[in-house]
Amino acid sequence: LAVAMNQKIKGIRFFRTAYYMPSVTSSIVITLIFMWMFQRKGVINYLLTLLRQHGLTIGIFLTLLVGIQLLLVVTEKLRGRTVEYLEPSYIIISIILASIITYLLKDFGIITLTEVKAVDILWLNTREKVPFWAGPFAFPRPLGAIMILNIWTTVPTFMILYLAGLQGIPKVLYEAAEVDGAKGWQKLWYITIPQLKHITFLIVTLGLIGTLQMFDQVKIIGSQAPLESVITLAYYVYDSAFPGASAPRIG
Template sequence: MNSLRFREQVYGWLLAGPFVLTLVVFFLYALIRTVYFSFTEYDLFSEAVWVGFSNFVALFKDDLFLLALGNTIAFSTIVTVIQTVLALGLAILVNAKIRGKAFFRTAFYLPSILSSAAVTLIFIWFYQKNGYLNGFLTSVAANSPYLTCYVITAVICQLVLVWRDRLRGLPASWFDPAWAILSCLLAGVATVIASMMGWVEAAGHVVEVNWLNTREEVGPMPLTLWAIVIQNIYTTIPTFMLLFLAGLQGIPEELYEATRIDGANKWQQHWHITIPQLAPVTFVVITFGIIGTLQMFDQVALLGSAAPLESRITLAYYVYHNAFPPGGSPQIGMASAASLVLAFITLVVVYIQKIFGVKEKANV
């Protein structure tokens, strides 16, 4: 019996050995060295000189670090919220009983398996001044009078048709699909007639937004980081959608049947059943989202000279920029101190989310 137990322990350590070795070398040893270098002045070529807390003091006097800190917090908050909501919405959509469900699941998940470098290069072209995005926005702006006419006419037709049914005592919903189809058809005909009569004409707007090579601030972040927000959401939503989809398929159907018997509509079912039951998955998604966005580096680094440093700097890139400055001497001490600050912020934010945010257990 002892021999069998010993052999099992040996096999267990043999299986776990590569992982443990990797963890010790690339995490534990690296962490110890980072902590040591954060208290030194070191440039990779000469001996490290002990300077105590000077690097940490210098960090919070460095305008570039403070800019990177603000950009990182704003980026993490915005992306985590948007990608969580959209991932949940897509998961509910592809979990519904619709035709072609397998196709939509595959199509929505496809961006997550694409190379980050390839996607970044595509988005650099996408964001060019004469690129696809500005061309699309130009088309929308030019045709905005037609779109406005169509939407207003459709809304008026829908309100009139539903209001007429309600006056007759019929239980018509404001979003009745039959009247919605008729309203859209009537709005299309009205828009064509208005165009032929000259009542509505295309505008001559040309959109030339400089998405990347700019220092313009839009709200809490530079415009360049807003462009990266779109790119980051595009590549991360599919993975989180898959997590939510797995959680949705684990919710007992009996809960929905009970609420339907009580007369609950779809929105009430999602609010009182779906969201509370998905609390464990939501906790994982938000936690992964916070960690990933706080440590976002590759998409910023791959932009390179396509955008100014000040408009794309994040804490992770600040660490890299100090360790490998272009045309300058490496500042490993500053880079190590910044990396420890980043690690501390990540742990604190995740811990706060665990205490005050979404709980790990479903609400019953």
């Protein structure tokens, strides 16, 4: 993600801001939004129902989108022009063309829709574990929702750290590697990753600390889910010290 945000393409500042918004938004607000999304009749189940019903259409559309985008970019590169694969203008053209072709395929009856039953998954008020095939490593479904929430709110901060690290790598190292005939993956493996090792150590440390300190999400989502399915270390310490309406167990 940081590598993509480090590219010099049009509109990149907007995408950087959009990706970083979850990290600067109140965790309580984000948690309430996620609770609304993971309700039994919430956005997640609605999107899964649409995906089940329109899965073939979506798959064909995405295939056409990627194919047209690559065709446009490769054609421009063969003409000697410098074009990024994520050039916004070509993405818009690809979306329009892919939409038209997909619509024509549906209009001619090549793509047909089937009636499917609405997805009715309990995300919060359940003790069911996922993934079911993981055995002892399976985790409760409400805890999975909290994991998604935590990833969504922390990844943007880590992206900023990696972005700063990428921009701090001297360009002379890449130029010297190109002179020696290094390819893209070789530059990534022998220059980029070693230069980011200190940033990686910092991110791993901050991630562990943040995971151990996670409390507010569990406190809020715990009201909608079985508490034992979402409990974390910080909440366990709090619940042991202040057990409900009982007297504190400290002091």
